[in-house]
Amino acid sequence: xxxxxxxxxxxxxxxxxxxxxxxxxxxxxxxxxxxxxxxxxxxxxxxxxxxxxxxxxxxxxxxxxxxxxxxxxxxxxxxxxxxxxxxxxxxxxxxxxxxxxxxxxxxxxxxxxxxxxxxxxxxxxxxxxxxxxxxxxxxxxxxxxxxxxxxxxxxxxxxxxxxxxxxxxxxxxxxxxxxxxxxxxxxxxxxxxxxxxxxxxxxxxxxxxxxxxxxxxxxxxxxxxxxxxx
Amino acid sequence: xxxxxxxxxxxxxxxxxxxxxxxxxxxxxxxxxxxxxxxxxxxxxxxxxxxxxxxxxxxxxxxxxxxxxxxxxxxxxxxxxxxxxxxxxxxxxxxxxxxxxxxxxxxxxxxxxxxxxxxxxxxxxxxxxxxxxxxxxxxxxxxxxxxxxxxxxxxxxxxxxxxxxxxxxxxxxxxxxxxxxxxxxxxxxxxxxxxxxxxxxxxxxxxxxxxxxxxxxxxxxxxxxxxxxxxxxxxxxxxxxxxxxxxxxxxxxxxxxxxxxxxxxxxxxxxxxxxxxxxxxxxxxxx
Numbered sequence: 422x423x424x425x426x427x428x429x430x431x432x433x434x435x436x437x438x439x440x441x442x443x444x445x446x447x448x449x450x451x452x453x454x455x456x457x458x459x460x461x462x463x464x465x466x467x468x469x470x471x472x473x474x475x476x477x478x479x480x481x482x483x484x485x486x487x488x489x490x491x492x493x494x495x496x497x498x499x500x501x502x503x504x505x506x507x508x509x510x511x512x513x514x515x516x517x518x519x520x521x522x523x524x525x526x527x528x529x530x531x532x533x534x535x536x537x538x539x540x541x542x543x544x545x546x547x548x549x550x551x552x553x554x555x556x557x558x559x560x561x562x563x564x565x566x567x568x569x570x571x572x573x574x575x576x577x578x579x580x581x582x583x584x585x586x587x588x589x590x591x592x593x594x595x596x597x598x599x600x601x602x603x604x605x606x607x608x609x610x611x612x613x614x615x616x617x618x619x620x621x622x623x624x625x626x627x628x629x630x631x632x633x634x635x636x637x638x639x640x641x642x643x644x645x646x647x648x649x650x651x
Numbered sequence: 652x653x654x655x656x657x658x659x660x661x662x663x664x665x666x667x668x669x670x671x672x673x674x675x676x677x678x679x680x681x682x683x684x685x686x687x688x689x690x691x692x693x694x695x696x697x698x699x700x701x702x703x704x705x706x707x708x709x710x711x712x713x714x715x716x717x718x719x720x721x722x723x724x725x726x727x728x729x730x731x732x733x734x735x736x737x738x739x740x741x742x743x744x745x746x747x748x749x750x751x752x753x754x755x756x757x758x759x760x761x762x763x764x765x766x767x768x769x770x771x772x773x774x775x776x777x778x779x780x781x782x783x784x785x786x787x788x789x790x791x792x793x794x795x796x797x798x799x800x801x802x803x804x805x806x807x808x809x810x811x812x813x814x815x816x817x818x819x820x821x822x823x824x825x826x827x828x829x830x831x832x833x834x835x836x837x838x839x840x841x842x843x844x845x846x847x848x849x850x851x852x853x854x855x856x857x858x859x860x861x862x863x864x865x866x867x868x869x870x871x872x873x874x875x876x877x878x879x880x881x882x883x884x885x886x887x888x889x890x891x892x893x894x895x896x897x898x899x900x901x902x903x904x905x906x907x908x909x910x911x912x913x914x915x916x917x918x919x920x921x922x923x924x925x926x927x928x929x930x931x932x933x934x935x936x937x938x
Binding site for chain 1 (some may be wrong): 815816818819821822823825826827828829830831832833834885886887
């Protein structure tokens with residue numbers, strides 16, 4: 422579904438990604454783990470076309486999208502959930518949901534969103550940023566599901582949230598996967614990652630250092646946590 | 652005192668019309684449009700030239716001049732601003748500054764720096780009784796038009812899908828692209844509309860303010876402060892702050908005339924110290 426081939430990216434002179442290659446298959450949940458500054462966010466931004474200083478190939482659904490503008494990539498079914506959640510203060514909750522155009526074969530209806538996230542229905546007329554952090558994260562996920570995105574690019578959706586909400590997000594990601602949606606997830610919480618994902622890539626200093634399956638992550642949880650400095 | 656406050660509302664109306672366009676253009680393009688004041692000046696000169704050369708009345712100029720300037724704005728965006736959009740915003744800042752200087756000097760060459768007379772339309776030459784005091788009807792009209800223009804813009808922004816997209820793109824242009832919206836396509840009409848509002852303010856100013864090539868550059872610095880006070884990129888903030896600054900300046904002028912010219916900048920400094928993102932601005936980096 423997503424194939425990244427020898428992707429490099431720079432910030433001025435500083436190289437943030439060094440020939441990263443990875444693949445995400447249809448219906449998979451794959452996480453990217455790595456220390457702060459390892460290049461995880463840059464990688465997602467490159468997939469979305471938001472980082473201009475980049476080289477390499479990004480293939481989505483069998484087509485090379487490396488030269489496409491961000492909005493064209495989104496319309497092919499990439500659903501971006503940025504690290505700050507990207508909720509608009511000047512848009513109501515409902516407008517936040519309705520902003521992106523439908524871009525996939527199975528978009529969620531508003532009712533479906535509200536049935537899954539009752540809190541969003543209650544607050545649908547309030548400005549998006551009046552929601553709590555957890556609710557904003559739900560809104561950011563719901564927004565790309567309403568789009569009908571086929572691949573979600575989630576940048577640390579659990580960061581700074583309470584364990585209960587983290588669990589809830591885990592449940593949503595598993596549900597979404599059951600519906601055939603693919604997820605590429607940045608996650609520092611290795612324990613959480615092992616409960617939702619199928620496979621994991623460890624990113625270090627802009628390179629893929631290791632590719633691991635769940636059993637391996639579980640077995641090496643302590644070592645990984647130590648490495649990540651958590 | 653009440654009359655001063657009313658004067659303040661009228662000058663606030665000009666601030667609001669100009670700040671509105673500046674705020675939307677800044678939000679979507681990241682460009683501080685320095686030429687905004689020049690288009691305001693062209694609005695006034697447009698009305699003057701139409702009347703002076705062809706005897707075209709104020710009532711025709713009022714809709715025609717803003718529309719023509721809006722088209723000019725579209726051309727400026729398409730032919731010039733767009734070419735620099737991918738570069739550091741500083742380039743477009745310099746470009747619009749240059750446009751402002753060129754427009755100013757072209758008008759100066761033709762008409763010199765002295766003010767041109769523009770009569771009030773005869774239907775509005777009298778005054779109306781507002782209960783507590785009587786007030787020039789033309790100024791009441793200006794206030795009315797500005798309020799209606801702000802309401803129309805407000806309606807378009809808050810109740811239409813196009814408005815929703817403009818709000819989103821003004822707040823977070825990059826994210827909006829990543830959510831599947833071709834922000835670039837919306838930039839041109841928004842730029843044109845912002846310029847048209849500046850032109851409208853200019854036509855309205857012609858009968859009550861000195862029509863000269865520098866009228867825009869004198870005003871625009873204060874308008875920048877108004878936009879900063881309202882919160883860069885905040886549409887609602889720019890309008891509220893426009894009217895508020897107008898009233899506060901007029902009231903200050905009543906009590907402390909020497910301070911009234913600087914007040915807007917003092918307000919800006921205070922607001923920036925208290926709320927660095929402006930009254931209605933979004934703090935950077937806070938989710």
